[in-house]
Amino acid sequence: MNVTRRRFLKICATGLGSSSVVALGFPVTKAQAEVRAFKLARSSETRNTCPYCSVSCGLIMHSLGDRAKNAESSIFHIEGDPDHPVNRGTLCPKGAGLVDFIHSPNRLKYPEYRAAGSDRWQRISWDEAFARVARWMKDDRDRNFLAKNAAGATVNRWLTTGFLAASASSNEAGYLTHKVIRNLGVLAFDNQARV
């Protein structure tokens, strides 16, 4: 059925002076004056997925600010998404603490590296991090990749490296992870595509 929608109404366009309140003999001066004391604050509610585990609970994140490109928005509250079919608004204790995870002073925000024998972490660039990880993977795979087993059957496996991918990944990310990591011969890996 096609419902004809009403128009949107400007409730206070005429400053309440000709409203029902006045027509029935009640004062509006206080209400008219009161509004000068108030300012409007704007916030956002945004859907997201909990990053902790493969259950992938739905979240609603509350943040201040109006999503303008040049303004940093600040998340002040996270609740379970009551409309989400997986968790219907519930969260486990870890998920319920997510807002502290976001604002934690110990939160890892960029790659860090601790050299063998060193007692401290140093910040490195993403390019450096990727290059180092790729180098270690290549070296380890070259040393330990098994094309055939003892019986001579082709196995193409690489058992000395494991891989753990994010839980809040989309199907597409899960597919790519599977293709890339399986193609290398890695057997020990887990990601959201399992669920």
Place this chain on the structure above:
Amino acid sequence: MNSGNNIKTPGELTPPSASIKPLLRPGRDIFAQRAARLRRLSRESSLGSYLAFLALLSDAQQHALDRFPPLPSRSIDPVFAPGGPPLAAASWGRDGAWRAGLTAILDELSQGGVPREVRDTVADLRASTENRLERLADQVLAGNLEGVAPGELPFIAAALQVYWVQMAVGLDEPDGNRLSPSGVCPVCGSPPVAGVVHASGSEQGLRYLCCSLCASQWHLVRLTCSACDATQGVDYYTLEGSDGAVKAEGCDSCGSYLKLFYLEKDGQMEPMADDLATLALDMLLEREGKASSGCNPFFHPGEVATTPI
């Protein structure tokens, strides 16, 4: 082991339901609850004396509902709009009992310490012909505010609410039909007053829209504009420094807003009453160029300024 532990046994907590109830029916004490809330708000609101008057009006509605005569049973199979709301406000053939309810409400409000303007309006309505009252009802139910005087709207709407609540409470159809857009009542097709985000039981955290006529509540997924179903560009407005119990959900796509009451912050809130206690939010949003997609039949703005959809 400590025998006095606080471990819950199964059944003590209401788990979230696997299926969301699409519709919540009004209780038969809806007007008494509204009156209590209006009375409480009247003590601190800047529109206090008006809210105190509306508390009397709501009391009168409750008394009219309590004494409402049994209605002849009608099959709810709308000829006018198959698949539409079963009690469609726009096309329902009204029983004259609604006018009896109006008379009872007017009788109750003609006594006591009400302003002269109220007594005059009540006297005018009591002297009105059946034809005039039916015409006014048609205008109110069509949302045509130009066709009804600001002083008369609350009384006509109050009587129509009593009639529709009486029917909605007794409706045996389980769900009503889901309409598109989602912002009209699936029971009677009327616009919402506001939305509530529930705080307890299996409805915890879910948003329901509250019908301005029959007081049914229907579920709508949160973070969705109730007027145009947009999910992008939906923002939330509050009075700066408030605790976030009352927010206006504003939509960039259609330029409308609707108030939401978060019962977790204040479980006493009631949509009709608290909507009128938060007019400052409406005034500020109008300065931002937004217009309300809600409708509160206890408040006629006087001149009708609208934006087309």
